[in-house]
Amino acid sequence: MKYQEPAPAPTPTGALSGKFTIKAAGDQVYFAKGNLTVSNNKFAFLENSWTYNTSAASDDKVNKVNGSQHFNWSVVFNDASSEESTVVDGINTDLGAGWRGLSDDEWKYLLGKGSNKRTVQWHYYAKITVSGTTDLEATGNKRYLLIFPDSFKETDWNESTMGPKPADTACDGEGESAGTYTEANFTAMQAAGIVILPAAGYRSGSSWFDVGNDGYYWSRTTSYDASIAYFLYFEDDFVTTYDEGKSDYKSVRLVCDAAAAGDSGPIKALDPFTSGGNPLQ
Numbered sequence: 001m002k003y004q005e006p007a008p009a010p011t012p013t014g015a016l017s018g019k020f021t022i023k024a025a026g027d028q029v030y031f032a033k034g035n036l037t038v039s040n041n042k043f044a045f046l047e048n049s050w051t052y053n054t055s056a057a058s059d060d061k062v063n064k065v066n067g068s069q070h071f072n073w074s075v076v077f078n079d080a081s082s083e084e085s086t087v088v089d090g091i092n093t094d095l096g097a098g099w100r101g102l103s104d105d106e107w108k109y110l111l112g113k114g115s116n117k118r119t120v121q122w123h124y125y126a127k128i129t130v131s132g133t134t135d136l137e138a139t140g141n142k143r144y145l146l147i148f149p150d151s152f153k154e155t156d157w158n159e160s161t162m163g164p165k166p167a168d169t170a171c172d173g174e175g176e177s178a179g180t181y182t183e184a185n186f187t188a189m190q191a192a193g194i195v196i197l198p199a200a201g202y203r204s205g206s207s208w209f210d211v212g213n214d215g216y217y218w219s220r221t222t223s224y225d226a227s228i229a230y231f232l233y234f235e236d237d238f239v240t241t242y243d244e245g246k247s248d249y250k251s252v253r254l255v256c257d258a259a260a261a262g263d264s265g266p267i268k269a270l271d272p273f274t275s276g277g278n279p280l281q
Helices: 089-095 104-111 183-191
Strands: 030-033 036-039 042-045 125-129 142-147 176-181 194-198 202-204 207-209 213-224 228-232 239-245 255-257
Touching: 042 089, 104 213, 104 228, 104 239, 183 194, 194 213
Parallel strands: 125 176
Antiparallel strands: 030 255, 036 042, 125 142, 142 194, 202 207, 213 228, 228 239
16 A cells, blocks of 8 residues: 555635744644634624724724724733633634634744744745735825745745735845735735735724834733733834733734644654554555
8 A cells, every 4th residue: 555645634714824833843823814803793804814994993891893803902812810811712602613812922933033933935024015006905005014834935926916026134034025016916925825914003092003004913922910911013124022001902813723723744654663564565
């Protein structure tokens, strides 16, 4: 009997096809296609990675406000003594089991920050500034953070379908580009498994800040103070993580573990010298 490579596990419902290593042990995740929102009084994912708005009221801890795309931390994550928090039951009920947030350390590993970082074929990420009138948003400059799957190579970037290629910058593992990108370009990026995080700003109290310029995405990690949590932050100059009060309303992009989704990696052939089986022929 000849060995056959097993068919790859299907991409989980609601997830992008790209896989991303988030720990030195090799743990991989799939990202949700879009930011977390609320639809028909249930948690849901926006259909497209690049979509966002601030027209709907942000969610609070009491209600699921339809159309919400910014949340205070405790709407999504359980307030617990543990530093790494799980998502609230409503997430699993509405979206299916397995979805979670990235920890602060996992965001850093993913983006190549610090001594521990994943192995990538091209860039860890790229910052894209969309200028002029496009069918993505209204006129003006809009910023996005692209996060590339582990296996994505420079030659995989197709300028005819994805638009201008992010150029190398002085920082290792980064790319940057500005120009007119269309919804078709972003659709092609998404189909290639690239995560697109819009700079959707945040809300504090009744005021909005940095919409279109800076991105704020909650992690599941509580800081030294139980009222403070870490989040991913990006702007035109850099990408990093900070900690801040949980009461502000920020974006959320969930992930699911590849192993939990049935993707355990390649199956090795049986070793007859250690297993007691017969050699595969």
